[in-house]
Each structure stands twice: as structure tokens, then as C-alpha cells.
Amino acid sequence: TIEPASLVIKASDSNRLYCENNPVFQYTCSGFVNGESETVLTKKPSLQTNATWNSNTGTYSIEIGGAESKNYSITYEKGIFDVQKRELTVTTKNVTRAYGENNPDFELIYDGFVNNEDENVLLMKPKASTVATPSSNVGIYSIEIANGVAENYYFNCKAGQLTIEKAYQTLSWNQDISE
Numbered sequence: 001t002i003e004p005a006s007l008v009i010k011a012s013d014s015n016r017l018y019c020e021n022n023p024v025f026q027y028t029c030s031g032f033v034n035g036e037s038e039t040v041l042t043k044k045p046s047l048q049t050n051a052t053w054n055s056n057t058g059t060y061s062i063e064i065g066g067a068e069s070k071n072y073s074i075t076y077e078k079g080i081f082d083v084q085k086r087e088l089t090v091t092t093k094n095v096t097r098a099y100g101e102n103n104p105d106f107e108l109i110y111d112g113f114v115n116n117e118d119e120n121v122l123l124m125k126p127k128a129s130t131v132a133t134p135s136s137n138v139g140i141y142s143i144e145i146a147n148g149v150a151e152n153y154y155f156n157c158k159a160g161q162l163t164i165e166k167a168y169q170t171l172s173w174n175q176d177i178s179e
Contacts, residue, residue, distance in 0.1 A: 007031040007072035009045050011062040011079030018057050018086050018152040019114040022049065025062055025079070031072070043068035049081045054115055057083045057152050088112040088153035092128045092143050092160035099167040100134055106143055106160070112153065124149040130162050138164050 012026040025047035029038050038044070045067035051060040062079035089111040095104050106128035110119060119125055126148030132141040141164065145157035 004069075004071055004073040005031060005033050007069065007074050008077060009064060009067055009074060010077035011047050011064040013080045013082075014062065015082040015084055017084050019054055021053060022051065022081075025049075025081075027064060027079075040071065041067050041069045045076070047079075051081055051083055055083055057085050059083075085150070085152055085154040086112060086114060087156050088150065089156045089158065090126050090145050090148065091158045092145060094161045094163070095143075096163040096165060098165050099136075099138055101167075102134055103130060103132060103162065106130075108145065112156075121152070122148060122150045126155060126157065128160070132162050132164060136164060138166055140164075 008030050010028050010030070012028060014023055014025055016023055027045055027047060032038075032040070043066060045064050047062055047064050049060045049062050060081040060083065062081045064076045064078060067074050067076075091109045091111075092106045093109065095106070097104060108119075108126060108128060113119075113121075124147065126145050128143050128145050130141045130143045141162045143160035143162050145155075145159065148155045148157075
């Protein structure tokens with residue numbers, strides 16, 4: 001009696017970015033004998049995942065099965081499919097104000113949203129801030145951006161600049177010189 005040899009077919013781990021098409025999944029085989037290769041499979045395995053184009057980031061299984069060969073007893077090992085976060089660049093415009101004034105509101109500018117998304121999909125919007133106060137000296141101060149949270153994006157924050165200029169004063173002299 002000749003028993004079939006054991007063959008393990010494993011789905012290769014794979015990944016992609018959020019809102020991209022799934023790649024063509026690959027697999028590896030271990031256990032072929034007599035110098036044989038996957039050419040002896042009468043039916044190739046099928047590979048699939050339940051992650052779709054717009055599935056949220058996270059880890060999904062790559063299911064594998066359906067291969068056939070008359071000389072091998074086949075077992076399968078699932079693969080890991082990782083949907084990764086996309087980069088979202090966040091910047092703020094450079095602004096100028098005079099010494100003694102309050103800082104303006106810093107407007108955040110986003111670049112990198114996909115799937116017609118906007119800042120409404122963020123779990124927590126990043127905040128722009130500076131160490132400059134109304135009494136800070138004339139000079140250039142960094143506007144830092146931090147603390148954003150998103151399910152499908154990671155933040156690439158690029159600091160802006162706040163320029164504080166000298167205060168301008170208008171002097172009025174109301175002296176009656178008619179006497």
C-alpha cells in the first residue's frame with residue numbers, strides 16, 4: 001500500500017494600505033518528494049480574505065483551500081493579511097501678528113484623505129499650538145501640531161511658523177496752542 005505524502009500549503013502573509021485593492025495572494029508548499037513541485041497539483045489552491053477595498057485597518061485572515069493532488073494529503077495554513085494606515089499630512093499656514101496681540105486661530109490643512117473622506121472621520125482632530133503668548137518677544141515661534149487620532153490614517157505633522165512683529169503705535173497730541 002502506498003500512502004499519499006503529506007503536503008502543507010501555507011498562504012503567504014501580505015499587506016496593503018487602507019482603500020487599495022487587495023494584492024494577488026501567494027502561497028508556499030512544503031513536503032514535496034522525489035524532486036516534485038507544485039506542477040503535480042491537479043488543482044491549485046484558492047486564496048481569499050474578507051477584507052474589502054475599504055475595510056478598516058487591522059489584521060485579517062487569508063483563507064486557503066481547494067488544492068488537489070492524487071499523491072499528496074494536503075493540509076493548509078492560513079496567512080495574515082494586514083490592512084495598514086495611510087499617511088495623512090497635517091500642516092498649518094504660517095501667520096504673523098503684532099507684539100501684544102492674541103494668537104490667531106491656527107487653521108489645519110489636511111492632505112492624504114481617500115475615499116472622499118475628510119476630517120469628520122478623525123476620532124480626535126489634531127490641535128495646533130505655540131508657546132508664544134501676547135507678551136512673547138518679537139521673533140519666530142513654531143506652531144506644533146499634535147494629538148490627532150484616526151482609525152485608518154497616521155499623522156505626518158508639519159509645523160508652521162508664527163512671526164511676532166513689533167507693535168505699531170499711533171500717538172495723538174491734542175494740545176490747544178491758541179492761547
